[in-house]
Amino acid sequence: MSNQVAVDEVLDALxxxxxxxxxxxxxxxxxxxGELAEELPVGRPGxxxxxxxxEGAGLVVHQSVGTRNLYALAPEGFTTLQQWLxxxxxxxxAAFADRVAEKEGQVGEE
Known part of the structure; x- marks a missing residue:
């Protein structure tokens, strides 16, 4: 998966x-x-x-503990987003610095 595809999936998920x-x-x-659903306006299936x-975007992982699935954040997914940002x-x-330098050059020519 390309980095841009991964970033797109993360941004779409968020x-x-x-x-x-x-x-x-x-x-x-x-x-x-169940604990997540208690605090949200959607039910457990939602x-x-x-x-x-x-999870598909790489932002969350789950681990089965007995009969429960615990969900946690996956730092790698957020690293992808951080690198893109x-x-x-x-x-x-850089574009701003180029524009400032260009304007300073124009002022010096006058």
Whole structure:
């Protein structure tokens, strides 16, 4: 999978408010679906579907503990997003610096 495809999947997954709420709750630590569903406006089946999308994007992992599935954040998925954001920011700052240098050159010519 190319890095851009991975970034697209991460951004698509985080584009949904409920999935962002799940990610926020998982920042506290691993949780079962039922516990996540208690705090969200969707039921357990809906939370499970959202978790599958987050897992498919590499943002969440699950571990079976007895009869429960515990879900936790997967740092690797967020690293992909962080690298993309840093690259975009660096490119934007470089373009800004080029534009400032261009304007300074124009002022010096006058």
């Amino acid at each position: 584009g949904d408010r409920t999935r962002r709420q799940i990610v926020e709750r998982l920042r506290r630590g691993a949780m079962p679906v 939370v499970s579907k959202h978790l599958r999308v987050l 840093v690259g975009a920011w660096d490119q934007t700052l």
